Amino acid sequence: MSLWLISPAVMSGLPSRDVRVGVYENAPKIMLGEDGEPSGILGELLQQIAREEGWTLQPVVCSWSQCLEQVSAGQIDLLPDVAFSDARARTLDFHQIPSLYSWSQLYRRENVVLNSVLDLQGMRILVLAGSIQQQYLQSLLESFSVRADLVPVESLREGFERVSAGEAEAIAANYHFGDYVAAHYGVHQTSVMFQPARLFYATGKGANAQLLGTIDRYLGQWTQDPDSRYFQILQRWGTAAPVARVTAPVRWGLATLGALLLLALGGTALLRRQVALKTRHLRTSEKKLSTILNSVESYIYIKDTELRYQYGNGRVCDYFGRSPEQLAGCTDEALLPPEVVTAVRRTDRRVLDAGERVMEEETLPGPEGEGPRTYLTVKIPLRDSGGKTYGLCGISTDITAQKRNQQEIHQLAFYDQLTGLPNRRLLLDRLAHALATRERSHTEGALLFIDLDNFKDLNDTLGHDMGDQLLRQVAERLDSHVRDSDTLARLGGDEFVLMFEGLDRQADRALFEVESIAGKLLEVLREPYALPGHSHNSTVSIGVAMFSEAQSTVEELLKRADLAMYEAKTAGRNQVRFFNPQMQAEVSARAAIEADLRAGLKAEQFFLHYQPQVDAQGKLVGAEALVRWRHPEMGLVAPGAFIAVAESTGLILPLGRYIMRCACRQLVAWAEQPQWARLPLAVNISARQFHHPGFVEEVCAVLDETGANPLRLKLELTESLLIENVETMISNMNRLKARGVRFSLDDFGTGYSSLSYLKRLPLDQLKIDQSFVRDLLKDPNDAAIVKTIIALGSSLDLAVIAEGVETKAQCDALIAIGCYQFQGYHFGRPGTVDVLESWSEGYHDHRYAFERQE
Numbered sequence: 001m002s003l004w005l006i007s008p009a010v011m012s013g014l015p016s017r018d019v020r021v022g023v024y025e026n027a028p029k030i031m032l033g034e035d036g037e038p039s040g041i042l043g044e045l046l047q048q049i050a051r052e053e054g055w056t057l058q059p060v061v062c063s064w065s066q067c068l069e070q071v072s073a074g075q076i077d078l079l080p081d082v083a084f085s086d087a088r089a090r091t092l093d094f095h096q097i098p099s100l101y102s103w104s105q106l107y108r109r110e111n112v113v114l115n116s117v118l119d120l121q122g123m124r125i126l127v128l129a130g131s132i133q134q135q136y137l138q139s140l141l142e143s144f145s146v147r148a149d150l151v152p153v154e155s156l157r158e159g160f161e162r163v164s165a166g167e168a169e170a171i172a173a174n175y176h177f178g179d180y181v182a183a184h185y186g187v188h189q190t191s192v193m194f195q196p197a198r199l200f201y202a203t204g205k206g207a208n209a210q211l212l213g214t215i216d217r218y219l220g221q222w223t224q225d226p227d228s229r230y231f232q233i234l235q236r237w238g239t240a241a242p243v244a245r246v247t248a249p250v251r252w253g254l255a256t257l258g259a260l261l262l263l264a265l266g267g268t269a270l271l272r273r274q275v276a277l278k279t280r281h282l283r284t285s286e287k288k289l290s291t292i293l294n295s296v297e298s299y300i301y302i303k304d305t306e307l308r309y310q311y312g313n314g315r316v317c318d319y320f321g322r323s324p325e326q327l328a329g330c331t332d333e334a335l336l337p338p339e340v341v342t343a344v345r346r347t348d349r350r351v352l353d354a355g356e357r358v359m360e361e362e363t364l365p366g367p368e369g370e371g372p373r374t375y376l377t378v379k380i381p382l383r384d385s386g387g388k389t390y391g392l393c394g395i396s397t398d399i400t401a402q403k404r405n406q407q408e409i410h411q412l413a414f415y416d417q418l419t420g421l422p423n424r425r426l427l428l429d430r431l432a433h434a435l436a437t438r439e440r441s442h443t444e445g446a447l448l449f450i451d452l453d454n455f456k457d458l459n460d461t462l463g464h465d466m467g468d469q470l471l472r473q474v475a476e477r478l479d480s481h482v483r484d485s486d487t488l489a490r491l492g493g494d495e496f497v498l499m500f501e502g503l504d505r506q507a508d509r510a511l512f513e514v515e516s517i518a519g520k521l522l523e524v525l526r527e528p529y530a531l532p533g534h535s536h537n538s539t540v541s542i543g544v545a546m547f548s549e550a551q552s553t554v555e556e557l558l559k560r561a562d563l564a565m566y567e568a569k570t571a572g573r574n575q576v577r578f579f580n581p582q583m584q585a586e587v588s589a590r591a592a593i594e595a596d597l598r599a600g601l602k603a604e605q606f607f608l609h610y611q612p613q614v615d616a617q618g619k620l621v622g623a624e625a626l627v628r629w630r631h632p633e634m635g636l637v638a639p640g641a642f643i644a645v646a647e648s649t650g651l652i653l654p655l656g657r658y659i660m661r662c663a664c665r666q667l668v669a670w671a672e673q674p675q676w677a678r679l680p681l682a683v684n685i686s687a688r689q690f691h692h693p694g695f696v697e698e699v700c701a702v703l704d705e706t707g708a709n710p711l712r713l714k715l716e717l718t719e720s721l722l723i724e725n726v727e728t729m730i731s732n733m734n735r736l737k738a739r740g741v742r743f744s745l746d747d748f749g750t751g752y753s754s755l756s757y758l759k760r761l762p763l764d765q766l767k768i769d770q771s772f773v774r775d776l777l778k779d780p781n782d783a784a785i786v787k788t789i790i791a792l793g794s795s796l797d798l799a800v801i802a803e804g805v806e807t808k809a810q811c812d813a814l815i816a817i818g819c820y821q822f823q824g825y826h827f828g829r830p831g832t833v834d835v836l837e838s839w840s841e842g843y844h845d846h847r848y849a850f851e852r853q854e
């Protein structure tokens with residue numbers, strides 16, 4: 001008969017209750033006793049309570065995982081030895097006071113080294129299926145990045161057997177069971193402890209609250225009394241002493257300490273392991289890096305601050321034909337040609353000294369003695385943790401092929417394949433740029449549309465090859481007649497366009513400049529062409545559009561030049577036409593003047609007028625020679641209508657020589673008449689004349705040839721002449737001055753005179769420009785300028801003469817501010833020498849005035 005039959009509960013008449021108890025093999029905590037009743041610590045404890053309460057225990061034998069399932073499903077009323085966890089609390093109910101404290105521990109096979117979690121790497125560890133050790137160990141291993149094989153077993157006894165049999169290195173078990181059976185299986189306890197746990201009897205959710213409350217009541221009494229049945233049971237099963245004497249908090253403290261110790265041990269081992277891992281990783285990384293560096297296309301190197309190579313990848317070593325060891329310590333001087341070394345060093349130093357990251361294209365000899373190749377090189381400074389530069393790293397990539405491709409693409413995109421000239425696209429681009437910058441540069445520009453006359457005939461009769469050859473030759477001729485700053489393009493077919501920039505900002509000058517260039521091109525392009533088998537004659541028609549016409553856009557300008565070209569074709573081909581009819585008229589007129597000038601020079605149609613220059617008393621102190629043209633059709637032509645054309649065509653040189661000769665002859669003629677012998681004669685000299693090489697010699701030659709007295713010759717130079725070649729100009733003036741020739745600075749006040757070199761010029765006279773005299777009485781600014789010029793003349797010890805004096809009032813005003821010499825209609829207009837001489841008869845004492853000037 002069972003002990004339960006005489007239990008206090010029965011005796012006290014309590015209603016009996018059947019309690020199904022899950023029993024599985026986990027000695028010494030729970031197991032099935034030989035009597036078929038729940039045994040072990042928790043089995044006996046439950047029997048004791050059952051006896052008190054009159055319960056009839058019905059053991060249900062199951063494996064741990066089966067037991068768990070059954071208690072959750074309500075097939076078991078109580079399952080002992082269940083560690084509390086939040087997850088379990090979702091499907092099970094627990095009483096309050098733990099029935100037992102426990103922790104998990106690893107037990108190892110003989111000869112297995114197992115001091116920390118990290119030693120589990122690669123091991124096979126057995127663990128009770130569905131136990132909290134299984135989950136805990138799993139996450140523990142993961143957090144330490146340890147790879148071990150966790151193998152679930154149905155019972156701990158089976159697990160110990162298998163460890164003992166060598167099927168696994170270790171087993172995780174609660175220490176109660178482990179300590180209980182370890183010796184039996186020849187398995188050893190390890191220092192790896194984890195997961196302190198509180199053990200309870202568990203029941204299905206909401207199923208047996210009363211049972212749990214009863215258990216709590218007993219445990220509450222018994223755990224407070226060291227002599228209670230609870231401790232007697234523990235003692236019997238060999239674990240009573242430590243549990244009985246240690247309070248719950250201390251037990252938890254110890255367990256926590258154990259866990260911390262475990263973690264600390266694990267941490268140290270982890271560190272050791274991490275160092276080992278890192279070292280292994282580093283070695284692996286180094287190997288990988290080396291493989292990568294040696295397999296890339298680029299040349300990668302490291303130099304120290306002395307520019308000695310410290311490292312070179314495979315490419316660099318191959319390039320220099322040296323092994324990494326041979327390369328180390330070398331400088332570029334030993335490896336590259338001197339001219340290359342200089343350039344390489346320059347950038348190296350920039351990187352090291354300024355700490356700059358430099359990216360540039362380098363031209364270096366190709367590997368194995370090939371010709372020069374282009375490399376895109378990036379150099380970066382290498383710095384230590386303190387920011388100090390200890391070297392540089394260079395990465396050079398051969399971009400020769402890409403560059404060549406780029407050039408080819410660029411050539412195809414922007415250049416005409418037949419002639420190599422810029423194509424329409426590039427022309428439009430440059431034209432747009434030129435128009436955009438014209439405003440700022442204050443210069444004029446022009447577009448010339450050049451079209452071959454009757455080109456189609458050649459193509460049709462002699463074939464396209466012949467046509468291509470002609471186009472190539474036309475391109476060459478055009479190209480050889482343009483400046484670097486001009487753009488010559490082929491639009492396609494037989495159409496070429498020439499763009500001029502930087503022309504004179506004065507429209508008429510620019511117009512004439514273009515006209516003369518276009519005329520030259522007509523000439524050059526009508527020379528015969530040597531084509532295979534025969535000489536070919538061809539002409540072109542040129543249409544011109546000036547940038548400044550209207551608000552020109554790129555398209556508008558091209559259209560205008562094109563239209564003008566068609567005008568040239570209509571006019572009979574081999575012509576130049578300007579888009580604007582007024583311009584065209586101007587250009588035509590100038591062209592006519594040029595032709596007439598040439599003829600006029602030959603026919604000696606030019607002669608001089610003389611205008612008197614007087615002092616404050618109205619006495620003659622000099623004369624100015626002014627050229628006139630007796631044109632066969634137009635009659636008397638003033639210099640304003642032809643001097644500019646003569647200057648731009650270069651005809652001023654023969655004309656100037658002619659004028660000089662006339663003036664000197666007049667001086668010789670006057671020299672023979674005492675009353676005129678000392679009269680100075682001023683002759684205008686244009687800038688182009690004066691800057692022409694040999695000008696000094698020419699003047700001297702005319703003086704020699706005519707026998708004129710140089711002291712009576714005064715050259716009038718304009719201020720604009722002082723802009724260029726000042727030093728040569730001063731030197732030429734000094735050479736003429738040495739001969740006795742005098743100088744007057746014409747139109748003074750309008751130009752660019754700088755005081756710094758004004759005083760270096762061997763001048764005799766400043767001539768106040770007539771524009772200041774004209775408004776002298778009206779505009780106080782002009783009066784101030786005139787005063788300043790007079791003061792300047794006085795300080796530089798130069799005579800000052802005012803030109804354009806037309807009224808007595810102007811004359812009085814000039815005298816009032818200190819100017820005492822005059823030229824102007826008020827005193828006398830320019831006229832022939834007879835006019836001048838008869839004018840002078842009105843004055844008696846002009847000789848005195850001449851003398852005063854000398």
Ligand SMILES: Nc1nc2c(ncn2[C@@H]2O[C@H](COP(=O)(O)O[C@H]3[C@@H](O)[C@H](n4cnc5c(=O)[nH]c(N)nc54)O[C@@H]3COP(=O)(O)O)[C@@H](O)[C@H]2O)c(=O)[nH]1
Pocket residue numbers: 611624625626627638639640643659683684685686746747770803804805806823824825826830
């Ligand atoms: N290189 C050369 N240039 C020459 C030569 N001869 C003349 N010129 C230059 O042509 C410009 C016009 O000259 P011109 O039409 O002869 O006019 C001169 C005078 O007639 C005019 N003048 C004189 N007094 C008055 C006046 O009271 N009022 C007024 N409105 N005009 C007047 O001024 C011209 C002289 O100017 P300048 O030479 O600056 O003293 C003129 O620029 C000549 O320089 C030549 O042989 N070679």
